Amino acid sequence: MQTSSKVSGVVPMPVPTPSPADATRAPATGHPFDRGYDPALFQQSVEKACAQLTRHLSDSLQGKGKVLVQESIEEIARQLDFDRVVAEGGADLEKLVAVLLRNSNRLHHPSYIGHQVAVPMAGAAVADLINGATNNSMPVYEMGPAGSAVERKLIDWALSKIGWQAEGSGVMTHGGSMSNLTCLLAARAAALPEAWEKGVPPGCAILVPESSHYSNARAAAIMGLGTDGAIRIPVDAEYRVRIEDLERTYEGAVRAGKRVLAVVANVCATATGSYDDLRAIGRFCREKGVWLHADGAHGASVAVTEKYRHFLDGIELADSMTWDTHKMMATSALCGMALFRHRSAMLKTFSQEATYIFNSFEKPGEDISVNTLECTKSMLSLKLFFNLAIVGEKGLGSLVETLYDRTREFHRLISNRPGFSCLCAPDSNILCFRYGEDSALQDRIRQRLVLEGDCYITRATIHGKSYLRLSVMNPYTEERHVVALCERVEALARQATA
Numbered sequence: 360m361q362t363s364s365k366v367s368g369v370v371p372m373p374v375p376t377p378s379p380a381d382a383t384r385a386p387a388t389g390h391p392f393d394r395g396y397d398p399a400l401f402q403q404s405v406e407k408a409c410a411q412l413t414r415h416l417s418d419s420l421q422g423k424g425k426v427l428v429q430e431s432i433e434e435i436a437r438q439l440d441f442d443r444v445v446a447e448g449g450a451d452l453e454k455l456v457a458v459l460l461r462n463s464n465r466l467h468h469p470s471y472i473g474h475q476v477a478v479p480m481a482g483a484a485v486a487d488l489i490n491g492a493t494n495n496s497m498p499v500y501e502m503g504p505a506g507s508a509v510e511r512k513l514i515d516w517a518l519s520k521i522g523w524q525a526e527g528s529g530v531m532t533h534g535g536s537m538s539n540l541t542c543l544l545a546a547r548a549a550a551l552p553e554a555w556e557k558g559v560p561p562g563c564a565i566l567v568p569e570s571s572h573y574s575n576a577r578a579a580a581i582m583g584l585g586t587d588g589a590i591r592i593p594v595d596a597e598y599r600v601r602i603e604d605l606e607r608t609y610e611g612a613v614r615a616g617k618r619v620l621a622v623v624a625n626v627c628a629t630a631t632g633s634y635d636d637l638r639a640i641g642r643f644c645r646e647k648g649v650w651l652h653a654d655g656a657h658g659a660s661v662a663v664t665e666k667y668r669h670f671l672d673g674i675e676l677a678d679s680m681t682w683d684t685h686k687m688m689a690t691s692a693l694c695g696m697a698l699f700r701h702r703s704a705m706l707k708t709f710s711q712e713a714t715y716i717f718n719s720f721e722k723p724g725e726d727i728s729v730n731t732l733e734c735t736k737s738m739l740s741l742k743l744f745f746n747l748a749i750v751g752e753k754g755l756g757s758l759v760e761t762l763y764d765r766t767r768e769f770h771r772l773i774s775n776r777p778g779f780s781c782l783c784a785p786d787s788n789i790l791c792f793r794y795g796e797d798s799a800l801q802d803r804i805r806q807r808l809v810l811e812g813d814c815y816i817t818r819a820t821i822h823g824k825s826y827l828r829l830s831v832m833n834p835y836t837e838e839r840h841v842v843a844l845c846e847r848v849e850a851l852a853r854q855a856t857a
């Protein structure tokens with residue numbers, strides 16, 4: 360954990376207090392852009408949009424209407440009167456918002472059981488508004504003291520949830536892919552401090568589970584290891600790494616003359632939601648002196664639960680972890696965290712001078728973004744902070760537990776239904792299942808479901824077979840919604856085979 364430096368001898372300048380009339384006075388320079396800065400228009404537009412959104416969210420939560428309506432690009436553009444509003448401005452945003460909401464995927468609808476994207480809480484939405492209005496971009500403390508301070512405190516909070524508070528540190532990122540790359544770059548810097556200047560010598564690699572999110576293999580290519588430098592660890596039927604496969608893969612890589620910079624563990628796997636055995640993988644990595652990166656983009660949020668925290672058993676043996684809050688902590692996208700067990704390792708990741716922006720002048724806070732790939736960054740921290748401020752960590756913990764619990768119920772329901780089978784019992788809130796045995800049938804069913812839009816689910820290919828896939832993201836999805844889904848699957852299967 361870090362403490363902020365204090366600035367000595369600074370006398371604040373008096374700030375003129377505006378008269379009440381100033382509060383909504385429009386700038387009037389006669390330029391066509393004045394309208395864009397009119398505070399009264401801002402207030403009016405936000406109030407109207409807020410009323411529309413409130414209705415939209417409330418209807419969605421009650422399951423009214425379809426989850427998804429997908430019209431064509433040209434049709435949506437026509438409804439938006441796109442060409443005219445772009446050329447002339449002066450549009451009534453209320454009309455545009457109505458079109459946009461009609462053509463949005465309604466994540467708050469209980470039949471949204473789709474991708475691993477959070478059903479956002481009000482706190483995150485308000486944070487997005489503040490970010491949009493103030494644009495405190497935070498490459499350095501002075502460009503967003505509030506956002507930077509909240510980020511620092513939340514990183515410390517997250518570290519404390521996984522037991523890394525003593526020596527750890529971290530940074531918020533625009534998402535899990537960015538965080539995985541940041542963490543793996545730290546692993547590269549730890550193993551090859553000279554790589555920043557000299558480049559990466561041939562033969563370096565990272566080991567990634569076959570089932571890991573593609574951003575890890577992509578990071579290997581970006582880091583100069585080539586895609587061949589992301590060596591795949593075979594996984595079992597449920598997409599988990601078995602320790603003997605890790606050993607074999609590692610030994611094979613070493614025999615082939617590779618230098619292994621890091622091992623990635625799934626916390627949990629994107630397609631199946633299965634958690635790897637962090638303790639076993641961690642012990643192996645310690646023994647070999649290899650960096651362990653835990654990709655907890657989806658599954659790290661169990662850290663705020665009592666019931667499912669055990670999935671992080673062994674996290675003390677990892678060196679870095681990705682944790683997205685726009686998956687399981689009800690924030691809007693994107694909001695990721697790259698966490699490091701040792702602050703010193705994070706500080707070595709990027710060794711660059713940019714004197715116009717990075718400096719060691721006395722300041723009341725710290726420039727967090729020195730430690731991330733991103734320069735300009737939105738105030739990600741506010742989304743998580745406001746959610747916490749509204750429901751507390753117990754509230755977010757109960758959300759994660761509810762989603763995981765529900766998925767266990769849906770597993771029982773689906774696997775007991777004739778004709779259906781599940782890939783495995785779920786660890787998390789992801790469940791893969793099939794109706795019958797035919798892969799092409801699953802794909803056809805899924806395509807029809809998505810076009811009809813009454814419910815929204817995804818698909819996955821697991822060991823060459825197609826599965827229908829639920830990500831239970833909405834805590835208001837109940838058994839009756841899953842029963843309705845199963846009935847529709849059965850009907851579509853009958854139609855397809857008629």
Ligand SMILES: Cc1ncc(COP(=O)(O)O)c(C=O)c1O
Pocket residue numbers: 475533534535536537539572574626627628629654655656657683693695
């Ligand atoms: C395990 C895992 N890692 C990384 C990512 C990428 O995260 P993002 O979409 O925030 O870049 C995902 C996305 O689903 C994921 O499931």
